[in-house]
Amino acid sequence: MSDVPLLSIDGLTTHFRTERGVVRAVDGVSFDVRSGETVAVVGESGSGKSVTALSVLRLIADPPGRIVSGEVRFDGVDLVTLSDPEMRAVRGNRIAMIFQEPMSSLNPALTIGMQVAEPLNRHRGMGWPEARRHAVELLRKVQIPDPEKRLDSYPHQFSGGMRQRVMIAMALACGPRLLIADEPTTALDVTVQSQILSLLKALTRETGAALILITHDLGVVARYADRVNVMYAGRIVESGPAGAIYARPRHPYTRGLMASIPRLDGDVGRRLVPIPGQPPDLAALPAGCPFAPRCVNVMDRCRVERPPLAPVDPTHSKACWSDV
Amino acid sequence: MSEPTDTILQVENLKVHFPVTQGIVIKKEVGRVRAVDGVSFTLKRGETLGLVGESGCGKSTTGLAILRMLPVTEGRILFEDEDIAPMEGRQLRAMRRRMQMVYQDPYGSLNPRMTVDDIVSEPLEVHGLGGTKAERREKVSALLELVGLRRDMGSRYPHEFSGGQRQRIGIARALAVEPALVICDEPVSALDVSIQAQVVNLFEELQERLGLSYLFIAHDLAVVRQISDRIAVMYLGRIVEIATRDALYREPLHPYTQALLGAIPIPDPEIEKARDFQPIVGEVPSAMRPPEGCRFHPRCPHAMAKCKVELPPLVEMADGRAVACHLHPG
Known part of the structure; x- marks a missing residue:
């Protein structure tokens, strides 16, 4: 792991213009990712975790969405300022993405071989025969049995888990420096989930690529992530090494999440402690801290002034006025 | 929790098969999806039985068949001591109120x-x-x-x-x-983490106040552990293990139960480091052509020669536990 971050997101703000007003989906998000590191972005639906990932890859449809401000420095270059052709040369090449839905993210009309070979043809200028030979190796790497035979199959002939392996093979084709996996296993069965995540972790370890893991599952984060960013209402509310965040969560939302999930090793017969209320409407955010209406430690200041993400120690930060 | 007194639901050798047909004018049965293939369990009044397994294991089909929303191929469904499997019309409607x-x-x-x-x-x-x-x-x-x-x-x-x-x-x-019995089919899996707990707690409170019995169908073993008194684990249409909550989570006996529990991460990086998790191989095969012998044998790390040819029966053991595995012949 080097000291210079591979990816440095600084003040990223993405808005969507809707009939109901401006939705502040990502509202000033900053974090770094270093080579070889697995960084989790964890949050519930509407927290802005997926829009953060899509903004990094400039995959926000405009209109209605737009990156309003902020920088996304990757290898020293601000991706936000790149032209569309320059950005296309980065996507699927040096940064690759794995989506949640292995069913709808593959083209049903093209063979698996075509789809895995495409990034090699496009970004590496490889001829199709050579790209196909590489595709066999990639499918073998993601542990698809009989890769030579499966090359001419179509997505519908694969199970959900196998399709997600194909997605990983496609993402790895050009040897990306950064992989972004957005809920990569949410649509899969439990035993297959763990196969896919373990494979993803092993492959990034082998290639030294960095991995951004976007998930709502605190168990998955604990098993695979080095660093964690907890998002709520478009902002990072807590950030730090996984060990520190789980041992001593500092933000009331993080603490609330941990108390509300049932665990395999939890006390039996004890009621869960839910977080009261509902997540906020991103088109009508309250003044001050967006978590204040649901917070057990809320103070007067929280309702008027937004807390910045500030360090509690050199590696761990929280956006909260309370000292609890 | 209220003390379970008597049996509200007893399912005996339930089978739900779906025919696979070919041809438009003259339909010919070319195969059968054995979605539920010989499932038996009992549910006591005021009790929660968790029914867990991966997609295609037949857990939802079991729930729908008990409500008679799917045709029952074979077996008995005793609800409050009456077999509802053959019921029709007004009789069936009256039963569904319960x-x-x-x-x-x-x-x-x-x-x-x-x-x-x-x-x-x-x-x-x-x-x-x-x-x-x-x-x-x-x-x-x-x-x-x-x-x-x-x-x-x-x-x-x-x-x-x-x-x-x-x-x-x-x-x-x-x-x-x-109703006396509520069948809950994955009732919290579509909800956000912070909202799941609110709904799980509501189910628990309602059970205490109204003395309800729940058949709680879910794939999330942590949620099931929170709410269930006993748990049945299904794989490809059959129950492979059934036990009280504490027995199942403390000492899972069937290799599939062990694999399922191992696959679920615990939200604590220190514990996860110590667990040194190894995923099991393969995926759930098609219920149209289930493997010979024990249906789990192609993925089982302990498979023996016998497992490939002989289907292990669900064998009763001490304290109401039952396991279908040749490693545990009783």
Whole structure:
């Protein structure tokens, strides 16, 4: 792991213009990712975790969405300022993405071989025969049995888990420096989930690529992530090494999440402690801290002034006025 | 939790097979999906039985077959000591008042064109309960309050509610006819983490207040552990292990139960480091062509020669536990 971050997101703000007003989906998000590191972005639906990932890859449809401000420095270059052709040369090449839905993210009309070979043809200028030979190796790497035979199959002939392996093979084709996996296993069965995540972790370890893991599952984060960013209402509310965040969560939302999930090793017969209320409407955010209406430690200041993400120690930060 | 006294539901050798046909004019059966293939269990009054397994294991089909929303191929379903498998017509409708279902999808299971009042009072009308219109309205308001919504929310439409609130509406609808048994099919898996706990707690509170019995179908073993007294683990249409909650999680005996528990990460990086997790191989095969012998043998790390040819029966062991595995012949 080097000291210079591979990816440095600084003040990223993405808005969507809707009939109901401006939705502040990502509202000033900053974090770094270093080579070889697995960084989790964890949050519930509407927290802005997926829009953060899509903004990094400039995959926000405009209109209605737009990156309003902020920088996304990757290898020293601000991706936000790149032209569309320059950005296309980065996507699927040096940064690759794995989506949640292995069913709808593959083209049903093209063979698996075509789809895995495409990034090699496009970004590496490889001829199709050579790209196909590489595709066999990639499918073998993601542990698809009989890769030579499966090359001419179509997505519908694969199970959900196998399709997600194909997605990983496609993402790895050009040897990306950064992989972004957005809920990569949410649509899969439990035993297959763990196969896919373990494979993803092993492959990034082998290639030294960095991995951004976007998930709502605190168990998955604990098993695979080095660093964690907890998002709520478009902002990072807590950030730090996984060990520190789980041992001593500092933000009331993080603490609330941990108390509300049932665990395999939890006390039996004890009621869960839910977080009261509902997540906020991103088109009508309250003044001050967006978590204040649901917070057990809320103070007067929280309702008027937004807390910045500030360090509690050199590696761990929280956006909260309370000292609890 | 209330003390279970007697058996409310007894399922014996339940089979639900779906024929696979070929041909348009002359249909020919070319195969069968054995979605549920010989499932037996009992549920006591006031108890929660968790039914867990991966997609395609037959857990939802089992739930639907018990409600007779799918044709039963074979087997007996004794509900309050009466076999409901052969029932038809009015008899079946009367029985359904005693057992209700809560569905997974809080968006798709509520009619968007009906108000909450109409949604919750519809089962009362169907079963000729609830008296006058005014009495029904009053009953609906009480039900909304019972599930943690405001009495005055009845005039709203489903789209005005969040996922968690919609699931509460679905629960109110199920409870309207005062059932004894509620079959919950993945009732919290579509909800956000912070909302899941609210709904799980609601299920627990309602059980205490109303003495309900739950068949709780889910894939999330941590949620199932929270809510269940006993748990049945299904794989490819069969129960492979059934045990009390504490026994199952402390000492899972079937290799599939062990694999399922191992696959679920514990939200603590220190514990995860110490666990040194190794995923099991393969995926669930098609229920149309289940493997010979033990259905789990192609993925089982302990498979023996016998497992490839002989289907292990579910063998009763001490304290109500049962396992279907040649490693545990009883």
